[in-house]
Amino acid sequence: MQTENFKLRYNAMDVSSVEAFQKVEGGYANGCKDVYFIRVLGVNEKVLRELGEMDKALTERMECGKGFYYRCNSLPRLAAPDDIDFYTGCYRSWVGKGRQSVSVKATGQNQQLCRALGKSCQKVLGLLEQRKAGMNQSIEKNFMVKVLFWLDQTVPAALREWGLGHSMKAVFLDISKQQEYLFCYLLTLLGIDVLLLQAKQDIPAELEKLSLSLKYAVPNPGHCIVPEYVPGECRRAARQAQGASQRIPQVLAGTPRMVVNTRVPERDRRTKEMLNAQHPLKAERKQGSRAGSQGLPVGIQSQIGSKRELSYEELALLASSVVQIVIHDSRGEAIGGGSGIMVGQKGYILTNNHVACRGKYYSVRVEDDDRVYQTDEMIKYNSVLDLAVIRVDRELQPLPIYKGERKLARGQRVVAIGSPLGLFNSVSDGIISGFRMIEDVEMIQFTAPISNGSSGGAVLNMYGEVIGISTAGFDNGQNINLAVGYGYIQNFVRGFIG
16 A cells, blocks of 8 residues: 555445455555445345355465455454453543544554554544434444454454455445444445345445445345354365365354364454463373373372262252353344353353354253243353353352362263253263364363254263363264363353352
8 A cells, every 4th residue: 555545436336246246356556445335135045155155265365365354144242341441442542642543453553554444433433423313422432442342353364464455355244233334334444345245134224325335135035044154164175175184173053063263363362372371281191191101090080189979960960050052143033052051150151152152142041940041241252262151140050160180181081961952951971082282272072972052061070070161073973072171261260250
């Protein structure tokens, strides 16, 4: 980019399909770029086929360093106090700089981008003021905090490699709220082509009057479910084509089954430190190898201190501290399910991020309680470790988390509790069969049978302590399942226990 005072030409060229959006390349010259902001109204089989082809083609292109592509079915929710504090600070810094420049995690020290973002935020806020009756500083701050958070969550790679000469595309599903629509418009001001797939409803008339985007109505739309975009699916397809011998594990959320995507996002500055500093299972294996060299046994002793091993019948009673989670979309429809572990008396439930991130709200069932608890509170999440905490308005009986007094070992007996295929609080037994590194995250491999809906369930040792949370399994193997280990869990839920 040759000049700070760039302009964006909104190209009126007919882009009347997903395929056309994929192939169009905005022209760039003299600091100006053609940008496309398109709404496709309705979804049918042709749209889904073109969408799958675009996902694969643009993901492969991005992984070769040629442009940027992102797609999501719902924008992430801002809930974690740390995130709220951070982006509030970004907003205040922007105001303090005369609203000329603003930075987020992904902008780094790119002053040119910070100035472009600051001016773009001014323009979007002007549109919000036109549409929002009773606009005040509190409403402005809340909007800006949410928008800056979304930037880091959705397009950090585009911002890190930012330049109007690059091909950058983003796709969002069913955008109808004013703040979400204006965020999408903000992306176009930064040079990112945006496609809105309006499968259920279009933007309201008052937003249509802004004339920010072009629309195209799909002929003969149907009731089609738009699958989640998972970059790992494209990587798996490439591995299969190359005859790769190892298959990527699948997450176990209700429907559909998806590949675990544990790529480290830039937004979480603490995750890399945790991964580099801990690797609790790796440390245990090193200790185990030294013990083995001295002729010590590898198994777990039947007694640890004053604790005793529990019978399977006693372990099954702990199912009362494992919940079933039903995931609902914005229309209230159930779109999947999972499990959760009580970790704090004041309503805190640990589950997988791939379970919690799919829902607008959740219905939670507790054993021996006829009431269904509904909540939209996702308190904390980490997409790298695939962990999340939600909260319900109920006193809970949390399970104890293993503190690592003795090493875990292959052959150690375990019990898994969850709701596979919606079968509430099923109990299964097995052993630890190995320890695996899945994209920098240490996981426990175990044989206790689990299925879709088990995600977020408890993996217990024979003393009734949580040693892991059921997270993933291999489709093409029998009882080859994975759990995020207790070391990560302990750090993640610190502050919620008790």
